[in-house]
Amino acid sequence: MNGRRVPAGLVDAALVAVALLDVWVHLDADEPLRLAFAVGAAFALLLRRRLPLLTFVLTLPAILLSAAIFAGVVALYSLATLSRNRVMLGFCVLAYAICDMSSWPSPEIDLSDTSTLITLGYTTATAAAAVFLGQLVQTRRDLSLRLAEISEARDHERMLTDQSVLAKERAQLAREMHDVVSHQVSLIAVRAGALQVSSPDAEVKEAAATIRGLSVQTLQELRHMVDVLRASGGRPTELTPQPSLADLRQLVEGSGIEAELRTDLPNGLSPAVQRAIYRTVQEALTNVRKHAPGAAATVSIRHQGGTVRVTVTNSAPTRPALPLPSARYGLVGLHQRAALLGGTVTSDPTADGGYELHLELPDDGRA
Template sequence: MIRRRPPAPLQDAALVAVSLIDVSAHFDAGEPLRMACAVASAFSLLLRRRLPLLTFLLTLPTVLFSDAVIASLVALFTLASLSRHRTLLAVCAMAFTLSDMTSLPSPNLDLAQTATLITLGYTAATAAAPVFLGQLVQTRRDLSLRLAEISEVRDHEQLLTAQAVLAKERAQLAREMHDVVSHQVSLIAVRAGALQVGTADADAKEAAATIRRLSVQTLDELRHMVSVLRASGGRPTELTPQPSLADLQQLVSGSGIEAKLMTDLPHDLPPTLQRAVYRTVQEALTNVRKHAPGATASLHIRHEGDAVRVTVTNTAPTRPALPLPSAHHGLVGLRQRAALLGGTITSGPTPDGGYELCLELPAEGTA
């Protein structure tokens, strides 16, 4: 349970009251000037937080002229808790000691006497006590501030870490949505469009048109979601399970286009490299379906020296392309993936009106 400290005005009023009690304990009706000075010294404690040095100087005459010392000790403690000047604190403690040892207007300070030296030591210890206590309070306050700063920095770092993890997860999700979900929906739209054009049955044509329209709307929504996710994503990493080279033939067979796969890659390539090859082929086939209807494709995947090369070439389209939505993230994502693996991707039209995409990756770690 946290204990609340009394309000500052209440603390000051309590210290003034204690000082006045000290003055009354040493009250001397025959010395009205000294008593007035002591009372003024007690009330000067109300200034101790704003003007600690001035407050101590105002209380020092009371020590010099009377035995009421509580106000001056409180002022010395406040000064020590707020000031970082050790020399000033030492001078103030010495001033208090000499003032307490001196009794004006008739000073009697004989250092040759043992009793005087003992009193001097006691008085010096009395002056040192509030100084050390004030410094201790100041150190404790500084430590509390440092701990609060460290806690704030730690919370900020945790927030940044959580945001980084979230951004990475969003990037992963965006990549998977584009590579898998968009791939399948694009295939549905292409097949529905082909059915709509190729069938003579009115009901089938209407159903195909509905399927194609819904597929296109779904692709639009997916593109928007991928854009939102990529806006706060970091460098993409892979999710498991992921496809491998063993899945290439199934991908080509289910692509919906006439394609020929030629590969001599071993199946013990690093998983990251296998996934990069698979995603490149998948994106290339998706682009052929979307932008080159009726075209055929050839896929050459080979291991040459210290590099793996993937070449996907398609012929010119035989019919107009269907207007499918695209955010153009496919090739960008492929280039990012290739760059992470130290590879490159080039793409462009061929002289016969087709298109060619080439991926080259370093085959480090291959057997």
């Protein structure tokens, strides 16, 4: 086994073929009405992935008029794999059982007859088995998605941990170079300068000048290396450019969720305001991915009357959220950042089960 999945089109074609075989076994050509509904039900299986409920409804006449029930069972199974509405699935089981028990156009259902009750139980069990199997497949699919998300979250957490350890080591190395090596090289330069001034020997003065020049050059290179190490350790310097509005589209497109960016911001906003907008959108999209799996998000950024308004709205989740660990400091940090710039951050659930985060900032970037 190589783990390759059978193409969906091939599976659907096979199911239609089996349904047509079921029609051929149970129906005769001298029953055109029943034959037409049964054949229609067989070909309706081609819609089972996109329109599962409609597919099941299209198979009910065939179940009602004939003994060709294979298409109806497959349609009910397909509906159960794609729907989470268990009340609707229960009504579908009931509809299947009633149609299968009826002998149209003269239905005769005598519940006082023991054989009728046995047949009803068998028919209901057949429909219920299809629903239970479909729900099992849906649960397995959801579990696979959860495991994939957990694995991705663990890999991301491991990467962040490695980066944090590396940043601490670089920061410690930068401190050591600054406090020890740079200090000692500075002393060498000072002593060489003093020797250059005080020595009467021309060769000694020349050697002292060389030592002093090399020490100063080494000291400059050390300071540059310290700046690089500190930048790698997470400290903001000119070597680590901070995000701006130019990076927003890449952030939205790489968020891992279905997101749309709408913006009409002018050029010239202060770097602090641009960073606040970027971090707000980044935190909001991270929360959507973590707490609303399957939801779509819209990022709207507007500039009006000297105020920048950022709104990130997401729809209701389509899957249960994972119980991932959270420090719950993201929104707190956004509130603090906005307050330092004279702005506000608000967040509330929406009427359709989604969530909305709103940021307002003055565009002067005052801190």
